[in-house]
Amino acid sequence: MSRRSPQVVSTINLPSGKVLEVVKADGAAPYTRVKTATADRDRDLCICEVCSSDLVEPVEWEAAGPERWRVALSCPNCDYWTEGVFSQECVDRFDERLDEGTAVLVAELKRLRNENMADDVERFTAALNAGAILPEDF
Numbered sequence: 001m002s003r004r005s006p007q008v009v010s011t012i013n014l015p016s017g018k019v020l021e022v023v024k025a026d027g028a029a030p031y032t033r034v035k036t037a038t039a040d041r042d043r044d045l046c047i048c049e050v051c052s053s054d055l056v057e058p059v060e061w062e063a064a065g066p067e068r069w070r071v072a073l074s075c076p077n078c079d080y081w082t083e084g085v086f087s088q089e090c091v092d093r094f095d096e097r098l099d100e101g102t103a104v105l106v107a108e109l110k111r112l113r114n115e116n117m118a119d120d121v122e123r124f125t126a127a128l129n130a131g132a133i134l135p136e137d138f
Helices: 088-129
Strands: 007-013 019-024 057-063 068-074 080-087
Touching: 057 088, 068 088, 080 088
Parallel strands: none
Antiparallel strands: 007 019, 057 068, 068 080
């Protein structure tokens, strides 16, 4: 039995250059597709099986025996949900990718915070120099 490709409903171009495709499976509503993964597949859990997005996130983790984990996954790009039992190695790779993603987000947050603080100081200094802030303002 062959699996048909999902139908692209719309495309969203992000400022970063990435393109998100909203997909619809045959006979299903857009953004909704639920499928249970076959057990014991050793695959890249970060990649969505439907839209190939690399934004898949864990919803639930639990031990499923020695060196095995039951993991529920969600793709925020196409709203695809799946779950399966995966090897320790597979889950470790996924966990490392999640840690790398977290590090990127934290670095970007710090950069934005520093830019915002520098902008606030610049505007405050300009207001002081222009006489727009007086002691009575405090």
